[in-house]
Amino acid sequence: MTPDLFESVAPPLPGEAAAEPLAEGAVVLRGFALPAEAALLDGLQRVVAQAPLRRMVTPGGFTMSVAMTNCGALGWVSDRRGYRYAPRDPGSALPWPAMPQAFARLAVAAAARAGFPGFAPDACLVNRYEPGARLTLHQDRNERDFGAPIVSVSLGLPAVFLFGGRERSERPRRIPLAHGDVVVWGGPARLRHHGVMPVKSGDHPLLGGCRVNLTFRRAA
Numbered sequence: 001m002t003p004d005l006f007e008s009v010a011p012p013l014p015g016e017a018a019a020e021p022l023a024e025g026a027v028v029l030r031g032f033a034l035p036a037e038a039a040l041l042d043g044l045q046r047v048v049a050q051a052p053l054r055r056m057v058t059p060g061g062f063t064m065s066v067a068m069t070n071c072g073a074l075g076w077v078s079d080r081r082g083y084r085y086a087p088r089d090p091g092s093a094l095p096w097p098a099m100p101q102a103f104a105r106l107a108v109a110a111a112a113r114a115g116f117p118g119f120a121p122d123a124c125l126v127n128r129y130e131p132g133a134r135l136t137l138h139q140d141r142n143e144r145d146f147g148a149p150i151v152s153v154s155l156g157l158p159a160v161f162l163f164g165g166r167e168r169s170e171r172p173r174r175i176p177l178a179h180g181d182v183v184v185w186g187g188p189a190r191l192r193h194h195g196v197m198p199v200k201s202g203d204h205p206l207l208g209g210c211r212v213n214l215t216f217r218r219a220a
């Protein structure tokens, strides 16, 4: 059997997943989350049972197409007053659910694999995309320390990720992301614009008709 064929039938273990550089500071780890998928789905169920997914309103008054919730010490929220991190779910006034151990372990391992040892995420934003949902090009700049990377885990239906530049005017590259793919964005990539194209309908064996993205950040 050729080495190529062997690689296609033996999925890499987390520690040895192929790291595909996208740009300086940005690395794709294809399938890195697959060995943890059952634990991730279990954690996801527990999080959304305590803090339901909801579509938030932007400061400009638009309802986002992506439904969101959070786990960890801080959660990203948007309303007419602005975008910010908050220690409580504004829907229930309760603290966000704790970050499931499987989530934190995966995020820390992925960051280390991409060259960011010691990543200590305090926020995990859960984004759920139903068919047609999208994220327009934006920067993530509500965090205190841009020195920490962001780790993004894709689950369920595939999506096309848009990876732009420091300037919003720079034409973005299109990067397909599938169930189990993990991307680590740090260093010089940290403030690049990015977004997600409208998700196409489909049927994923584990997640059905949606895409879920877990985004791990050091917010405070």
Ligand code: MD3
Pocket (backbone or CB within 6 Å): 125, 127, 135, 140, 150, 152, 185, 189, 190, 191, 192, 193, 194, 195, 196, 213, 215
């Ligand atoms: C590239 N979510 O919630 S994070 C978001 O698929 C968001 O739901 C994406 O963008 C999603 O803000 C995945 C991907 C990401 C995050 C930060 C970045 C990409 C980045 C910072 C710089 C460059």
Ligand code: FE
Pocket (backbone or CB within 6 Å): 138, 139, 140, 194
């Ligand atoms: Fe973002």
